[in-house]
Amino acid sequence: MTEESVEILAVDRGGDRLDVYVAGHSDLSRARVQALIAEGKIRIAGRIARKAERVEVGQEIEVRIPPPEPLDAQPEDIPLDVVFEDASLLVVNKASGLVTHPAPGHPTGTLVNALLWHVDNLSGIGGKLRPGIVHRLDRHTSGLMVVAKSDQAHHALSEALQRREIKRLYLASSWGHLSDSPLEVDEPIGRDPVERKRMAVVEGGRRAVTRFRVVERWLGAELLQVALGTGRTHQIRVHLAHIGHPVVGDVVYGVGWERGIGGKARQWAKMLGQKVERQFLHSWRLSFEHPVSGNEMRFEVALPEDLQTCADWARDDSVS
DSSP: OOOOEEEEEEOOSOSSBHHHHHHHTSSOOHHHHHHHHHTTOEEETTEEOOTTOBOOTTOEEEEEEOOOOOOOOOOOOOOOOEEEEOSSEEEEEEOTTOOSSOBTTBSSSSHHHHHHHHSTTOTTTTOSSSTTBSSOOOTTOEEEEEEESSHHHHHHHHHHHHTTOSEEEEEEEEESOOSSSSEEEEOOEEEOSSSTTSEEEOTTOBOOEEEEEEEEEOSSEEEEEEEESSOOTTHHHHHHHHTTOOBTTOTTTOTTGGGGOOTTHHHHHHHHHHHOOSOOEEEEEEEEEOTTTOOEEEEEOOOOHHHHHHHHHHHHTOOO
């Protein structure tokens, strides 16, 4: 049975209510933090915390998160694009629209359900909730993912991910034109204090580093190569929105942004916005050391047809 996880937070800013501070410095919602406090799962300065108390600089907060209730994921015969497979792992090219693992609202039809059909005895690898999953992609992000087929591989790959030794490169289209290329964004990310289902650049959030390089310059947008220095939720999308160049087609962080483009690019941007039917974000290159053989593994997959069609159109109508 999966044990509860423990997260230690060092208070660097005093005065906030405990529930507000923890929610702003973790991936937990404020309601979830309040529930943990009520269950006695949060300690401050070594004692069980009280809901309304305020934090002080230098205090240490211990957050104990019980394991989620296991979902009864069942194998489903869902098409799976397997790029590579051996006894230890497989690399898949996830399609846009496919949720990585079961969750409230998506109990079936996920990548995990497809993997359970494809791979024998996967259910115990890495826990029942996310069997074999080492890292995830957003539902509407396509591209490469590595999946473990043994406990040994899962442990080794998870540790490599924590050490930033699994390298992931993305292709993204963003509105407007970056001021510099290459460009590094080093801004902390946490829960949006107002809209809790969103992430945002927030003071005191977890450090997040993203590196962008312009691959193609289009009339009112660009094709970017993106490298992750960290792996926060929605990191690429949040950082691009933060600097004023949200991902084309991003209905969470970039709705209607193309309407702000003027001049001769205005109509072009409107047309591109109509052509791109989901967020223009694709994990195109993945490299890591094989957890058993130690060999360097490197995989690439081109843009899927929907994004490639949009890129071809944008390129034909672009300016240097």
